[in-house]
Amino acid sequence: MIYITRKEHFSASHRLNNPKIGKKENEAIFGKCNEFHGHNYYLEVTLCGEPEQNSGYVFDLKKLSRIISKEILQKVDHKYLNEVEMFKGINPTTENMAGIFWKILNPKLKTKNARLYSVKIYETEKNIIEYRD
Numbered sequence: 001m002i003y004i005t006r007k008e009h010f011s012a013s014h015r016l017n018n019p020k021i022g023k024k025e026n027e028a029i030f031g032k033c034n035e036f037h038g039h040n041y042y043l044e045v046t047l048c049g050e051p052e053q054n055s056g057y058v059f060d061l062k063k064l065s066r067i068i069s070k071e072i073l074q075k076v077d078h079k080y081l082n083e084v085e086m087f088k089g090i091n092p093t094t095e096n097m098a099g100i101f102w103k104i105l106n107p108k109l110k111t112k113n114a115r116l117y118s119v120k121i122y123e124t125e126k127n128i129i130e131y132r133d
């Protein structure tokens with residue numbers, strides 16, 4: 001099995017806030033993150049599979065980059081995530097972002113010889129969240 005990864009970057013703002021609970025509780029859970037702020041995110045999308053016979057590629061990385069750009073980056077880069085369509089009604093924690101990115105990308109990345117393996121988001125240098133099926 002071979003694993004291939006495309007790394008991308010985007011910047012976005014958000015505030016962590018659960019609309020189902022009160023202001024005091026949100027402040028207690030999320031602290032400073034309950035306030036409006038931003039991150040320089042890195043996104044790693046990893047596929048696994050076997051090299052295709054003619055190309056020798058598991059998946060064309062240029063094509064992978066185009067798919068990530070169209071499906072994710074164009075919708076989140078320099079945006080306020082709480083108001084982005086894919087996060088409607090969802091608190092945009094990095095955990096929730098990874099799960100939603102997986103759901104969007106997974107059907108686009110299935111081929112005869114490859115499939116999506118993981119979506120990993122670096123929210124900061126020290127906070128890294130990974131979604132795997």
Ligand SMILES: [Zn+2]
Nearest residue numbers: 014033037039
């Ligand atoms: Zn944050």
